[in-house]
Amino acid sequence: MAQSHVIIGDGIAGSTAAETIREESPDADITVITDEGEPLYNRILIKEHAKGKLPEAPVAIHQENWYEDRDIDLQLNTFVTGVDIDAHEVFTHDGDVYEYDKLLIATGGTPTDLKSFGIENSDGEGIHHFWTFQDARDIRAHAEEADTGVVVGAGLLGIDFAATCASQDVDAKYLMRGNRWWRYALSLDGAEIIHEGLRRNGVEPVFESGVDRFVLDDDGHVEATIDANGNRHESEFVGVAIGLDFNVELLEDTPVEADSGGIVVDEYMQTNVDDVYAAGDITRFWDTIIDDRAQNGSWGSAKEQGNVAARNMVADDEEEEFRFVSSYSITHFEIPFLSFGHATEGEEYVERKYSETEYRRIALQDGQVVGGVLIGDLSPQQKLKQCIRDECHVGDDPEVLLEEDIDLDKLAPAQ
């Protein structure tokens, strides 16, 4: 008898899972539930739309007929309010109940709000978070009109706001805690390449800073940001990217192991509860490469997790293991930048700055490459990712990883 699969979330993880289930099980009932008002779109490209570089059409990936053609029941604008694990039922805000044999949770995250840190006026008009295509539309429309801006969040998502300001000619300040951008992955040498790119494009980094409060006008619209040092920065436009809170509220009254940090799954994307799986940004998965729990927010990782989860759901078995080296690129300001693997999880690091525009940093654990960052020349990414996959050891000379042309034969096999 055909199984019933319910997938919560229509990002790349959920959508890939639906597609894979259909391929593997032509008779399965498949329902995809999403709180968004549109089907799968290219979440990587929405920043290009915000920057004004890309029209809307190329950002869309699926139209609703894609789901119809595959007999996948797509429920847009639908919020899941709870799950009954024992009854195998999913409840939605409009009173519907979806029964499942297998459930996949791919709900991703929601940007963290400064309100949760008690920042005054953080809900003012003109203060943006960036996650959805609709967010990108709103950001684009506002940035096109704004003259001044502030960006908060010195990481991989915050830089998209900075690039939007640059592209839309918003005179912006980028407030950073610490003395550099993405301080958990880059030394000052590497970060300076990004700082120079920001400055060249009209965005001024402000170090050892942060937000103290926002100043709103009489209409409740942001007009300035007061930073942690008491300095006032005129800002009609504010972009906040300080992290993600994972959407696990629907699991509150269930025994599924989950908290605001995500949902715990094994390498088969299975949770601690039978018939319940999770995939995508929301998972804290078991990484068989580093033998540790990990989390990753890249498109490729989410897609592969959806694929693996789906195969295991259909097989009702641990058929396929998730084993993947992720990568995440940033290509703003004419600077190729790639983070791969677990770039911030090293116990030790080796790095080299080859020129004013080229840099490499490798993260190591117990002599094994676990991740890194490339700026400028991204061609070493293939060998470095292979090195991670193969769990090769660098022995006493990790500097071999910094050679222009890495010779993997100089590295020891997995130990």
Added chain:
Amino acid sequence: MAVGDTEGPGVRLRETPPTNGDRIRDFDQLDGDETRAFLRLYRGEQAEPTIDPGTVISFTDYYRVERR
């Protein structure tokens, strides 16, 4: 960066502003073979046509893959 400067068969990259009708993929959406090929082309080297001609890749700019 020398895009499209190489001789010989295969494909090349051409910087191009994107349009509504383009099939656009981000660099992060390329698989391993496609990534290697794209980076070779981006450096001005020859590469096998592992990316469908006509595809536009979003990288530091937008690059259309074209047959030579």
